[in-house]
Amino acid sequence: MNQDELKALVGQAALQYVVPGEIVGVGTGSTVNKFIDALASMKDRIAGAVSSSVASTARLQALHIRVFDANDVDQISVYIDGADEIDPAGHMIKGGGAALTREKIVAAQSTRFICIADESKLVTTLGAFPVPVEVIPMAARRIERQFAAMGGTAKVRMKDGVPLVTDNGQCILDVSGLAIKDPLAFESEVNQWPGVVTVGVFAHQKAAVCLLGTPSGVKTLTF
Numbered sequence: 001m002n003q004d005e006l007k008a009l010v011g012q013a014a015l016q017y018v019v020p021g022e023i024v025g026v027g028t029g030s031t032v033n034k035f036i037d038a039l040a041s042m043k044d045r046i047a048g049a050v051s052s053s054v055a056s057t058a059r060l061q062a063l064h065i066r067v068f069d070a071n072d073v074d075q076i077s078v079y080i081d082g083a084d085e086i087d088p089a090g091h092m093i094k095g096g097g098a099a100l101t102r103e104k105i106v107a108a109q110s111t112r113f114i115c116i117a118d119e120s121k122l123v124t125t126l127g128a129f130p131v132p133v134e135v136i137p138m139a140a141r142r143i144e145r146q147f148a149a150m151g152g153t154a155k156v157r158m159k160d161g162v163p164l165v166t167d168n169g170q171c172i173l174d175v176s177g178l179a180i181k182d183p184l185a186f187e188s189e190v191n192q193w194p195g196v197v198t199v200g201v202f203a204h205q206k207a208a209v210c211l212l213g214t215p216s217g218v219k220t221l222t223f
């Protein structure tokens with residue numbers, strides 16, 4: 001099975017966590033796209049979705065799945081999203097698709113985070129994947145220096161030759177060279193730096209379940 005097929009496998013498997021009659025939280029990325037496509041098969045049995053990005057909203061709406069504003073919804077039972085890395089405790093690095101801020105908002109609004117990923121995303125220690133951090137552009141240089149003091153190298157994410165602009169009108173720093181041994185402490189610290197909108201370490205909103213796509217089928221990890 002190739003990576004795309006593994007993503008489709010977990011996207012389909014995630015349907016068992018969707019609560020009929022309710023609103024489901026929907027993440028962003030290529031694995032979530034497989035989930036959204038699978039969700040279309042039960043669109044008449046759910047109330048709709050709260051989406052974490054403009055891209056996911058467009059895909060949901062194209063499949064005639066109603067998308068609610070997060071402000072119009074109270075608690076969500078289940079949030080389904082991918083990850084760039086997940087550790088054995090369910091802590092994740094997210095934001096490879098630049099949607100980390102809205103992802104963290106919807107995850108915070110949800111009781112259970114169900115992570116869907118292919119098995120290449122499982123790591124012992126977070127940090128080989130550069131940590132995405134959404135920042136206010138005028139603070140970017142200062143935050144780069146703060147990461148340098150920690151031993152990391154931060155680079156502004158580019159798209160088509162110019163700094164990428166997120167759905168929230170901000171920019172992304174990708175920080176390499178970090179081995180994140182204490183994800184909770186790291187997330188708490190970076191969150192306090194002026195100009196940081198969201199750090200792409202999800203330790204306070206970690207996964208409750210991870211559906212990992214492997215060549216022998218879906219492996220379920222619970223945390």
Ligand SMILES: O=C(CO)[C@H](O)[C@H](O)COP(=O)(O)O
Pocket residue numbers: 027028029030031032081082083084093094095096097098099100103
């Ligand atoms: O955090 C994310 C987007 O901001 C994605 O969930 C993460 O990048 C994984 O993406 P993919 O499923 O395409 O590998």
